[in-house]
Amino acid sequence: MFLNHAIAYQLSWHLPAPLLATTAAENSPIILSGVLLTLVVIYVASKVGSEVAKRLDLPPVLGELVAGVIVGVSALHLVIFPEGGFTGSDSLIMTALQALNQLTPEAVQSIFDSQSEVISVLAELGVIILLFEIGLESDLRQLKEVGIQAIVVACVGVAVPFAAGTLGLMYFFHVAAIPAIFAGAALTATSIGITSKVLAELGQLKSKEGQIIVGAAVIDDVLGIIVLAVVASLAKKGEVDIINVFYLIVSAVTFLLGAILLGGLFNKTFVALVAKLQTRGNIIIPAFIFAFIMAFIGNAIHLEAILGAFAAGLVLDESDARKELDELIKPIADLIVPIFFVTVGARADLGVLNPAIPENRAGLLIAIFLVLIAIAGKLVTGWAVFGIPNINRVAIGVGMIPRGEVGLVFAGIGSASGVLNKPLEVSIIIMVILTTFLAPPFLRVAFGQSKDINMNEPVQM
Amino acid sequence: MFLNHAIAYQLSWHLPAPLLATTAAENSPIILSGVLLTLVVIYVASKVGSEVAKRLDLPPVLGELVAGVIVGVSALHLVIFPEGGFTGSDSLIMTALQALNQLTPEAVQSIFDSQSEVISVLAELGVIILLFEIGLESDLRQLKEVGIQAIVVACVGVAVPFAAGTLGLMYFFHVAAIPAIFAGAALTATSIGITSKVLAELGQLKSKEGQIIVGAAVIDDVLGIIVLAVVASLAKKGEVDIINVFYLIVSAVTFLLGAILLGGLFNKTFVALVAKLQTRGNIIIPAFIFAFIMAFIGNAIHLEAILGAFAAGLVLDESDARKELDELIKPIADLIVPIFFVTVGARADLGVLNPAIPENRAGLLIAIFLVLIAIAGKLVTGWAVFGIPNINRVAIGVGMIPRGEVGLVFAGIGSASGVLNKPLEVSIIIMVILTTFLAPPFLRVAFGQSKDINMNEPVQM
Structure with a gap:
């Protein structure tokens, strides 16, 4: 037996070197x-x-x-x-x-x-952790207070750019119905991540305006993903799949309301668990298990992982272990979140803006149109807010402008499915880049104007 | 122009659905x-x-x-x-x-x-961060004190199992020279990660024994990787590549000594940089840039990434910002290091131990032989320590036993290159599993025996 093995060994190491x-x-x-x-x-x-x-x-x-x-x-x-x-x-x-x-x-x-x-996955984990941290920092009671305002702002912010974008592409640029609807849909979803981080940096995350913007961006992301699913079905089958639309709407509503309503129950389990654990990572590991499960559910029901992470943060926000968790999550976020923001910038090819190349010009006109609709269509949302005196309407409108990662998802899926051709895809990417780049300085100006008292103070974090 | 584009759009969305x-x-x-x-x-x-x-x-x-x-x-x-x-x-x-x-x-x-x-990459980042944290927690001056002892322990711990394993396989099991040398080489490298974590848990990381074990494991990892490179060259070319051996030895020595000698310089730059930064992550990001660069260099000069991370931790250990960094790195390590330990366990297929399957028996005998040599060959290293009275020789010998990830690297490369066939590869994996599993409880017993005062106290950490 050993001799046979010896022969096998002697044979086996004569394999060709390139294998290595x-x-x-x-x-x-x-x-x-x-x-x-x-x-x-x-x-x-x-x-x-x-x-x-x-x-x-x-x-x-x-x-x-x-x-x-x-x-x-x-x-x-x-x-x-x-x-x-x-x-x-x-x-x-x-x-x-x-x-x-x-x-x-x-x-x-x-x-x-x-x-x-x-x-790419590290960047996705980065935006999940960012939204988890933002959820932890958000006050659920405040979000409830501005709930109806946020819904109105979100609906206006989805309907106006969607309608204006689709109709404009069809009538001014003679784009066919399906790609026009797809590009119009790409204008709908505000990026929670970028706006939230800017709001946090301006110390405005807990202001009325900040809460309406974040609340509307959450709802508007749900609406945007629903629109994406509908439009993708439309493109694939040539018809709107009512059952799928219904399933997506129901699951999104159930998910967010369920997370908020069951929050108390999750919290008690979490606090009891943390108290019993004796080894390292007793707070951080259960918190991330919860966040990742919620992100997975968000992803699995064809919504967005970041929505699940945000809901997880909102729920744990109410918890007694929150203060400690807030401190522990900071270095983790500092290490992983920059991967998301840098790669969003890295993926954006500004070369397609170059007007010196003749082939770019057709796309450039469409791009300019989409950027204008993207800005104007969200800016009007500020005037949808009712019953709150002295609210900064410009700040709300500007806060809804950045499209970020969700817009890029539209461009990616649209181009992969063949619904969008290169100029239209590039136009959507330009729209995403410009709205993302313009919103932060605009937001600072918008908040600076209405809060004269802060004008000469240094910016918070 | 617009009309042409409209036609292009109308054509482009008629692509087949399966593309999606x-x-x-x-x-x-x-x-x-x-x-x-x-x-x-x-x-x-x-x-x-x-x-x-x-x-x-x-x-x-x-x-x-x-x-x-x-x-x-x-x-x-x-x-x-x-x-x-x-x-x-x-x-x-x-x-x-x-x-x-x-x-x-x-x-x-x-x-x-x-x-x-x-x-897999997250697990590799986990072991890099683990070694970075361990480097931060190690005291460089103490490591210097036990330097010569660590070198002697490391050399004995490489030479004895290598010689005994290779010769035993050739003479008792009639394995051909090249695979026997490769399997013998797989017995050489102690896993720093597992032993260090157990030592930290026992509160023994800064004891004389702990410092000798960690020091020897570092040196022995370098020696093991040199042996791996030599044996892999041997298997590929049928001859030992002297220039490569020389290059590897020189680069390993230069790297570690260079990191330790230039430590003071790195430190001042790091502390000055941290003091000037005003945005979030001002300590953690520069620390990880340094750790990842060192890990990359460790990898690029064909040593190990974890060695670079360990050297980075040792260097920053001396820094003034260390205490704050120690606190910030804990939640990051708690989140990423478990990925390494769980996947090491997850990759190990205990099914190949099953003696009920006849094909397993040949490998089982080789496995038993390799495990015995792996344990005995490292146990003797405790008696290589000289001139330190009352040193716990058993604890040092036992501390050198676990092979962990480095042994798995040997098994992986050996099997991919065709040098090792399945039974020999599986035997090496069994050796890695058993030494990894047995060492932690053995180490507790070894330290418990010599430190009666700690016997009834709760374990630290």
């Missing part, structure tokens, strides 16, 4: 190297960007986005993704790794894909 | 769902495991490993990896996601691969 070069085990340290280098670039960019923005008296998050643009597809090509049509050889980091490790082009591509996947 | 089902944009939320579910399983397992272990008066890390085995390939199939020869349909999480989302088998496989890649 293409295996996952061989590539795995290089994937890790790629992830580490990309994270170093992201962290350096986020710190340089946020510190420069801070010194220019702009919100740090704007600096992180601009720094992301600089290290991304538009300029340095350090942080790029295969979804942008790039291959491993376009990435400076991959080129460096290839030179260091003498890789074959196939290995470079496979490492680039894996590394990009990891960074 | 296979795109990355469509799969991306499901990959995120898979990652979230896997993290929830890992966190629940790690908390249940560590709390049960704590109540049984065992080190929490042992509970995390056992919980990992239970959720992994050996039992529940919740956390499995493609490297174990598994496909998406073997994973319970993927089966659940498939049912939820009506996925094609190809989509399931692609999502499974991406999700596994993300979890």
Whole structure:
């Protein structure tokens, strides 16, 4: 028996050497190297960007986005993704790794894909943790107070840009109905993440305006995802799937109301559990189990993971362990959230704005139209607020402008499904970039104007 | 112009519907769902495991490993990896996601691969952060005091199991020279991670024994990786590549000595930088930029990323900002390190131990031999310590026993390169599992015996 094995061993190590070069085990340290280098670039960019923005008296998050643009597809090509049509050889980091490790082009591509996947998921975890933290910092009672206002603002903010965008594309630009509806739908969903971070930086997250904006952005995200599901069904089947629409509406409403109503129950379980645990991570691990389960449910019922994380934060907000959790989550958020903001900037290809290239001009006109509708369609929402004297209507309208990641989801799915062609897809991306870039400084101005007392004070965090 | 575009749009949305089902944009939320579910399983397992272990008066890390085995390939199939020869349909999480989302088998496989890649990298980041934290907690001056002892212990702990393992396999089991040398080499490297965490839990990290073990494990990891590189070259080319051996030895020595000698310089830069930053993450981001750069360098010079992270921790240990950093890194480590320990357990297939299956028996004998040599070969290192009266020699020997992740790297590369066939690969994995599982309770007993004063006190941490 041993002799047979000895022969087997002697045979087995005469396998050809090239096997070694293409295996996952061989590539795995290089994937890790790629992830580490990309994270170093992201962290350096986020710190340089946020510190420069801070010194220019702009919100740090704007600096992180601009720094992301600089290290991304538009300029340095350090942080790029295969979804942008790039291959491993376009990435400076991959080129460096290839030179260091003498890789074959196939290995470079496979490492680039894996590394990009990891960074993408880390960015998604970043926005989940951001929304969890924002949920923790939000006061549920205040959100209830502005509930009806938030619903009205959200509905106006979905209906106006959707209708104006779709009809404008069809009548002025002769776009066919389905892509026009899809692009119109891409104008609907406000990005909670960017606005919330700017509001927190301005110390306005708990103001009436801040609570209406965040509340409306949450509702409007739900409405936006419903619109996306409907429009995607429309494009796929040529008809609106009523059962799916009904299922999505019911699940979204049940999910958010359920989370808020069952909040007390979750809280008691959470506090009792934390008190019984004796090993390290006794608060942070149960909190993240809850947040990730809620994010998973949000994702599984075809809403958004970030909605689940936000609901989880809102629920634990009421908990007695909150203060400690608030402190523990800060370093985690500081480490993971910048990955989201820098990659949002990195993915945005400002090159498509270049009017010197004739092919860009057709898209450019559509882009200008979409940007104008995107801004005007959300700005009017401020005047939908009723019964609150001295409310800052401009600030609410401006706070609803940024589209961020949800708009990018529309562009991605629309382009992948073939509903949108390149100029229309690019126009949506330009709309997302401009609304995201313009909203933070506009928001500062809008809040600065109405709060003269704060004009000469330094900006809070 | 607009009319032409209108025609283009009308054509473009008549693309076939199946396109929608296979795109990355469509799969991306499901990959995120898979990652979230896997993290929830890992966190629940790690908390249940560590709390049960704590109540049984065992080190929490042992509970995390056992919980990992239970959720992994050996039992529940919740956390499995493609490297174990598994496909998406073997994973319970993927089966659940498939049912939820009506996925094609190809989509399931692609999502499974991406999700596994993300979890693998998170586990690698976990061990990097663990070693960074351990480096921060270690006192460099103490490590210098036991430097020579650590070198002697490390050299004995590499030479004895390497020689005994290789010769034993060749003469008792008639294994050919190259695979025998490779398996012998797999016995050399002590796992710093597992021993360090157990030592920290026992409050023994700063004891003479603890410092010698950690110091020796660091040196022995370097020696082990050098041996791996040499043996892999040997297997690939049929000869020892002297230039490569020389390059590896020089780079390892330069790297560690350089990090320690230049520590003061890094420190001043770090402290000055932290003082100037005004935005969130002013301590944690520069610290992680440094740790990740060091980990990248460790990886790039074909040593180990964890060595770089450990060196980074040692250097920042001397820094004035250390106390604050110590507090900030705890919640991050609590969140990411369990991913490493649970996946180490999850990857270990205890099924290959089953003696009821006849094919397992040949490997089982080799496994028993390797385990005995692995334990005895490290146990003797305690008696290599000289000139320190009343030193706990058994504790040092036992502390060097666990092989953990480095042993698994040997098994992975050996099997991928064709040097090792299945029974020998499985024997190495069994050796890694058993030494990893046995060392923590043995270490507690070894320290308990010599420190009677602690016998009735509750375990620290």
